[in-house]
Amino acid sequence: MTTTIQQRILSIDILRGVVMVVMALDHVRDYFHIYAWTDDPLNLETTTPALYFTRYITHFCAPTFVFLSGVSIYLQSLRKTKPELSVFLIKRGLWLIFVEMIIVSFAWSFNPAFERFPLAVIWAIGVSMLLLGFLIRLPYKVILGLGLVIVFGHNLLDFPEAAPDFNGGFWLDLLHSSKWTSYQIIGNSKLIIAYPFLPWLGLMIIGYCAGLLYSPQFDAARRKKILTQMGMGLLVLFVILRSINIYGDPVAWSPQRSELYTFFSFMNIHKYPPSILYMCVTIGCALLLLPYLEKLENRFTKIMVVFGRTAFFYYILHLYLIHVLAMISFYIQGHTLSQIAETDSIFKWKFVVPSEGFSLIGVYAVWLFVILCLYPLCKWYDTYKTNHKEKWWLSYL
Template identity: 80%
Template sequence: MNVAKPTRIESIDILRGIVMVIMALDHVRDYFHIYAWTDNPLNLQTTTPALYFTRYITHFCAPTFVFLSGVSIYLQSLRKTKPELSTFLMKRGLWLIFIELTIVSFAWSFNPNFERFPLGVIWAIGISMFLLGFLIRLPYKIILGLGLLIVFGHNLLDYIEASNGFKGGFWMDLLHSSRWSSYQIIGDYNLIIAYPFLPWLGLMLMGYCIGKLFAPQFDSYKRKKLLTQMGIGLLILFVILRSFNIYGDPEPWSQQQNGLYTFFSFINIYKYPPSLLYMCVTIGCVLLLLPLFENLKNRFTKIMIVFGRTAFFYYILHLYLIHILAMISFYIHGHTLAEIAEGESIFRWKFVVPGEGFDLFGVYAVWIFVIICLYPICKWYDTYKTKHKEKWWLSYL
């Protein structure tokens, strides 16, 4: 059993590392693709298969990271008492929210005036951890039931939100309704709700409950079998619910100009907030991949483990590196600071000119460059963490 434990944790780190690397592709596209700020890459009237895939594959990043965070929290519960874990989750949750509103907010905008405060994925993880800090004291079955209720039931709110005259307001937007809603704090300062937290909380609770399968005493063969069965089950559920266009996603699919684009419409599910079908597709694939990575060891997996073990550190660095590269490109193209179009973006400042940028080949080239630059830094940090486990503050990075 002592031999199996590291393998199971490594399979989680491998998958987490993969989605972190893929996530950088989407953010590079945001800053460098020629149509990033003029069109939606999932717009079936204008997109191409390559562009659609480039955006769609990144749908797997946020839910995978949130889900695996829940798994990791369960594994921590095997080493800590409930009061210890509860306190840690609440403190780390509040810390992540603070980081979202400061370091991450600035990374996206480079606006020293801090006029926009986007509540993104780090906020969603932070508030979910904070709430789980309270829920962790409940019995396992109640946490499981609550997670199932949120994940499978939250799309009932779609019918309320789609009704005539519906006005959600701040708290409803924060919970579920927001479509990047903006709320004025004071003067020019606004809060942007990109990630309503309720579905993300449900997903983290489900990850926590699935974490039981990764306990040291759990049989490896049985775990792989259960994960595979659940993964297939979620994908089948997606196909069934999506076919009827009745429940699970607020955006129905429709026939398009050809079979490929009809397929694109069928799999095009809603992320803000993450719908049930969005979670079925993404987590269904996650559950199928985890058993495959459990005993897989090669050069690629070793690299992904580094990114997976330094995920939050990597997340912060990659935002700053990509934006700095975009700023360099901005000035190389002859632009000046005065040309930044204030008000054009929810982030107010951005060293991006809509309609100016690279094709997909250029985007992928920048993406690869970013990953190559970040790997040695993350490798150093991973080694530092391993050698300095006694430093309490490392658990917050």
């Protein structure tokens, strides 16, 4: 039984590690690609297949991570009482919100004046954990029902939000409507809502409920069958809903200049906030991978386990490292402080000159360099955590 449980946990850590590594690719592209700040890589009028794929593959990162966070919370419930787990989730949720507002916001901007406070993925995870800390006291079926209602029902809000004169206001933007809306708070400081939390909460709840499949009463064959059926079911649902083109995503697909670009339009789904279709295609693929990863053990999976076990540590480090590398590149090219681009986004200051940057090959090279730099640090931290399990504060990192 111990070996089986260990394999299950490793499969979760492997997949979490994979999405963390892929996530860094998108952030490198943000800072280094020549068109990162002059065009959208998913703009079908200007994108190329390679650029589209580079951006699209990173769609799988945030939803998979949030879903697996829910699974991990359920696994914690197998060794903690509900009151203990509830208190832990509330504390960790508040901690993650603080990290987003201070540590992550500075990583994006390098602005000591803190004029940008982004509510992005760490915020979404934090507020979802905070609320799940209260919800786990409810019966399992009630929690599952609530998660399903949120995930499959939240796109009903797309219809009123599509009105030309729609203005949801702060609270509805925070809940669902915002598309990187910014709000002036104190002085020149702005709160930027990148990740409205309601769909992410629903996804974490679904992940928590799916954690039941990793409890001792499920043997490997039964779990593999259920995960495969669920994964295939979500992908079939994606194809059906997307083909109908009425419900499930606020942006309809349309025929394009070629079959390939029509396929790109069909697959171009909404992330801010994550639509039903976005979650179906990303989580559907994740569920199909999980059974396969349980039996896979090689050098690659051992490396991914390290990143998966140190995901939060890795996330913070990779943001600072990428930004520092962008700053170094900026000055090496002969630029000065006066040429730093000032934006209205979460970056505020950006060490780039518009229309100047690397090709995709250069982006991939920087990405690989970032991963190679971070692996030994994550390996050290993973060993430290393993050897110091008595330190309570490590559970928050």
